[in-house]
Amino acid sequence: MNFFLDTPFLAYLRAHALTDFTGGANTRFTFLYAPMIGGAYQRGENFNITKRQTLGGAQFDPKLYEVSIPEYLEDLEVLNKGPLAVFSLIDTDLANAMHTISAIVAIAMARHGQTNVTGVVGNRVKEINGWVEAINDGVTTGWDGSYFTTYGQATRNAVIGSALNSVPFWNGTQAGAGAPITYQTLEETYQDASIGREEPDLGVTNKAVYAYIKERIQPQQRFAQERDPYFGVSGMKMNSAMILKDDYFPSLRYGKNDPDLGNYLTGTYTSPSAVGTGSNMPTSTSLTVSEVFNWFNTKKWALRISNSSLFGFGFTGFKPAQDNTRVVGQILAALNLECFAPRLQKTIFGINS
Numbered sequence: 001m002n003f004f005l006d007t008p009f010l011a012y013l014r015a016h017a018l019t020d021f022t023g024g025a026n027t028r029f030t031f032l033y034a035p036m037i038g039g040a041y042q043r044g045e046n047f048n049i050t051k052r053q054t055l056g057g058a059q060f061d062p063k064l065y066e067v068s069i070p071e072y073l074e075d076l077e078v079l080n081k082g083p084l085a086v087f088s089l090i091d092t093d094l095a096n097a098m099h100t101i102s103a104i105v106a107i108a109m110a111r112h113g114q115t116n117v118t119g120v121v122g123n124r125v126k127e128i129n130g131w132v133e134a135i136n137d138g139v140t141t142g143w144d145g146s147y148f149t150t151y152g153q154a155t156r157n158a159v160i161g162s163a164l165n166s167v168p169f170w171n172g173t174q175a176g177a178g179a180p181i182t183y184q185t186l187e188e189t190y191q192d193a194s195i196g197r198e199e200p201d202l203g204v205t206n207k208a209v210y211a212y213i214k215e216r217i218q219p220q221q222r223f224a225q226e227r228d229p230y231f232g233v234s235g236m237k238m239n240s241a242m243i244l245k246d247d248y249f250p251s252l253r254y255g256k257n258d259p260d261l262g263n264y265l266t267g268t269y270t271s272p273s274a275v276g277t278g279s280n281m282p283t284s285t286s287l288t289v290s291e292v293f294n295w296f297n298t299k300k301w302a303l304r305i306s307n308s309s310l311f312g313f314g315f316t317g318f319k320p321a322q323d324n325t326r327v328v329g330q331i332l333a334a335l336n337l338e339c340f341a342p343r344l345q346k347t348i349f350g351i352n353s
Helices: 008-016 073-079 089-108 183-192 207-216
Strands: 018-021 027-032 055-060 063-072 202-205 224-227 234-238 241-245 268-270 286-288 291-296 301-306 312-315 326-339 346-352
Touching: 008 018, 008 089, 008 202, 008 291, 008 301, 018 326, 027 301, 027 326, 055 326, 063 073, 063 089, 073 089, 073 326, 089 312, 089 326, 183 234, 183 291, 183 346, 202 207, 207 241, 207 291, 207 346, 286 346, 301 312
Parallel strands: 018 301, 202 241
Antiparallel strands: 027 055, 063 326, 202 291, 224 234, 234 241, 268 286, 291 346, 301 326, 312 326
């Protein structure tokens, strides 16, 4: 357990957003992007009965993950057995495999699942559609330097307008350097992700920003310390959201390049020549990504996992090789991540001490 970390976003998704994928080539959700035609009228006036298109749809393919568990029959049948066996090799390796696949998925949630198209950095079409592409507006880059003109194969800023948009917020300077987080920024971005009774229920960040908030803001008694009911640790309560630290969150200070689990180290990139209104991002400027913070409304997500006993994080069982005593099995998962309401989420980056 020396290299697996914790992720509160995944804990909240398990509590609020776990959904069975029961079969089919893909999943789909519909959304309203325009009102009906109507308004005041005078007696005898003809009504406008034009049929307006008001419904759109987003589509997601299940993505496949595996972790292999190779063993040798000599270890299982001769050496690691009986009363003198210190531990069960199979139980230990199965637990390791389950932790590994969970870590891979947790890291992928902060990335994207699109191929090399305009604005998208890296070909990740095999990966789940993580939150960096959900919390976007089609023109403003997120923490990884990508922007996403489509989400769930629906084109942003076209017929559907801004229905699937959330503008990433740049916390840094206009010269491209990071800047300290402030209570004003946290409050205003929280409100930006709130509509009526819908408010964020989770704020997630890395250890660096969590410390900055406690050092700069929490001493002013603006946040209450509470124990989170889903993640099981103490966090800071702001409005209706619990702020928790995530060891897998993108971070300049704590990020890592792990060849086994994935790349979650931030760096620098050049911002695009056009950005969304309210992003506070300079155009065509080298940005130091620094640290990242997200507001989530976790009730507006679906973590769809196959209800198959095999592809719902199940074990295939061991299969023998053809010409030696090695056996191997896999932990398999078919899943994806969907956001029904990107405008009720918000990402902030460019945070430093």
